[in-house]
Amino acid sequence: METILTVSNITKKFGGLTAVKDLSFTIEKGNVYGILGPNGSGKSTTLGIVLNVVNPTNGSFSWFDGTTSTHDALKKVGAIIERPNFYPYMSALQNLKLVCKIKEVSEDKIQDKLELVGLWDRRHSKFRTYSLGMKQRLAIASALLNDPEILILDEPTNGLDPQGIHQIRQIIKKIASEGTTILLASHLLDEVEKVCSHVVILRKGEKLYSGSVDTMMASYGYLELKTEQSQKLISFLTDDPRFGNIEEENGMITVVLNEKMNASELNELLYKNDIVLSHLVLRKESLEEQFLTLTKTRSN
Amino acid sequence: MKRLLQIEFIKLWNNRSSKLLIMAYFALLTSIALVAAIKFDIGPIKFHLAEQGIFNFPYIWHFNTFVTAFFKLFLAIVIVSMMSNEYSNKTIKQNLIDGLSKKEFVLSKFLTVISFSFISTVFVFVVSMILGLIYSDYNEVSIIFSDLEFLVAFFVKLIGFFSFCLFLGVLVKRSAFALGFLILWQVFEGFARGMMRWKFFDSETTDAVMGFFPLNSMYNLIKEPFSRLGAVQSVANQIGEKIDLNYHVHWYEILIVLVWTWVFVYLSYALLKKRDL
Incomplete structure (x- = not known):
């Protein structure tokens, strides 16, 4: 170079x-x-x-x-x-x-x-x-x-x-x-x-x-999920090592991915485990969020 | 060098007020010829200024360089503003970013100053030569080309003065204030002279010390020519005064002005180098 x-x-x-x-x-x-x-x-x-x-x-x-x-x-x-x-x-x-x-x-x-x-x-x-x-x-x-x-x-x-x-x-x-x-x-x-x-x-x-x-932005992104069976979903996600940090806010569950996974894969997996989703979005973190995390963590 | 001059030429010539002032300046240099037209013809009193000997060689070199040097104030405005406008338009920043070094920047301004001084000197030489050839009582070649040191002094005087203007432009960054500072400095030199004469020295020592001040040293280069005029001398003789002045241009006076020129240009560069833009 x-x-x-x-x-x-x-x-x-x-x-x-x-x-x-x-x-x-x-x-x-x-x-x-x-x-x-x-x-x-x-x-x-x-x-x-x-x-x-x-x-x-x-x-x-x-x-x-x-x-x-x-x-x-x-x-x-x-x-x-x-x-x-x-x-x-x-x-x-x-x-x-x-x-x-x-x-x-x-x-x-x-x-x-x-x-x-x-x-x-x-x-x-x-x-x-x-x-x-x-x-x-x-x-x-x-x-x-x-x-x-x-x-x-x-x-x-x-x-x-x-x-x-x-x-x-x-x-x-x-x-x-x-x-x-x-x-x-x-x-x-x-x-x-x-x-x-x-x-x-x-x-x-x-x-x-x-x-x-x-x-x-090396992360695999995060998922936004909604379901009637929140408790069940959370315990399922917690047990699986492929998922990281889980947060729940106003019925919306946000979970960080630890490895690559696409939305349909997850949907299939959850359906097999009797969890029906009403909302499923895979998001990439924006530079803004990365930037804010970075500036925030360093200031502490 | 040619490139630096071209750069400065583009900046100056596209600016309407600079262009106007430059043209007015050279028109004024030529206008000294109009003095020749001063003629009173009232009955018995006939007076024609051109016939009084002011256009005699070699006196004309002295007279014309002294008088035309006053017009340099016009060009001073151009020079101060060409420097300070670079600051107020922030174009100096852009020039440096575009790849002009700070040295080249100052050099391009200084080369312009030299060019202006040189062209002025050539101008005065040509105008005086023509006037002299028309009105002078003496036309021998050896007389025509004597006392040309006044032209050298004129050239050095302009360079020194314009370098001072350049430096003020860099220092003050606003043209109006820089010109104000120039006037203030003139007043200061007058004040310094007064104080020195009053408290410390006799008249001669004061003059000698004042010879080292920038504006005064430039003024000293060409002494006033009027008392040298035949008519004035004869009047003085009649009232019993004897005017005995040393009119010549001295090498050390030129040296002092050249040293000041160097100081001003160097300080402009040093100031520019030190400053963050």
Whole structure:
């Protein structure tokens, strides 16, 4: 696996506040990474550090194989952080030409990328006349100008309306499907769940988890069951080692699976044991539940 | 280097107010030629300023560089805002993320400052040359090309002043406040001079010490040319005053300004490097 970014033991203090604490992780080529964490958990600071705009108090990071200087490496990176920052008095086209000059790439791709984000028709409008969604899309076009090895997005859908959020997600999915490595910071869990293959979870600047989403959600899911014969069902489930924790709430029995089992299998088994179900659903735990368990257990 | 200048050119030339101010500045540099048109012709009193010797070589180099240097304030606004706008638009952050290093960023601004100073100097040279060729009483080549050190001084003076503006832009981050700070600094230097003269030194020592202050050292590069004018000298002679001033540009004055330039550019870079954006 080719390594794109290595972060080792980074700490950032703002006065007395520690925004990032001894953080290490690596980004491999071809994966889609999510940095998860509540507001103020150090996501943006971490990205700011690797993007050369925030100085780390301690620790180091290296791009690619570590032989290029950070600013040269950044020419192969596309990044959007928080708010799109462009020259308000310049048109989309002029702004992108400037970015091409900075990144030292040719201007041929401008049309391509503006069409990708649907702004080609508005290319001559000044940046300050754009809506937030358009600004965000222009930022994506600008980040893609150099066909980056990695695309870094910090809260790309923040402040957008549902339609805008949908548009941005579609664009991200399209880019991800083309094999571009993506690093996405967000506090919106479903957003990360929908597009990411790997996650780094932060809380108060500390890393709680880093690894693939599948490993994190390694459980076999859980069942929601309803029946007239609750007591019988519970005692049956308790005796079988294939079932874990059982909870009953308002007549609904929730049971965690210890090994793989599908719904029809269970239904057949229970029917043979004279238990008739009125409700049966097999659910996968969502990233949100995993995230909450993880942040909760660590805080105790 | 070409790339850095192009980057800065795109930023400046697409900004309408910067463009307007730059054009106004160069128009003003040319407007010194209009002085030639000042002509009173009221009955017996005939006065034509151009005939009074202000356009004589080599005096014209001194006169024109001194007068046109005042127009640099126009460009100062452009330079302060080109720096502070990067902060208020947060585009500096985007520039760095896009792969411009902090060093390149400061360098691109400084190169612009050098370009502005250089173009201004060439401009003043050409305008003065034309005016001189039309109105000067002396047209020998050796006289025309004497005293050209005033142009060097003019160039250094602009670079020094604009570097100061650049630094203020980085330091204060808001153009209006940065310009306010510039005025405040001028007042401070005046105040420092007053205090020194009053409490510590005699007039000469005060001048010498003041020569090390940034704005004062820039002003010292080109001394006022008016007392050198034939007409003024003869008037002074009549009332028994003898004006004896050293008009020349001294190497140590240039050195002081160059050191300040280095300090300002270096501090801008150091400040940028230290700050989190």
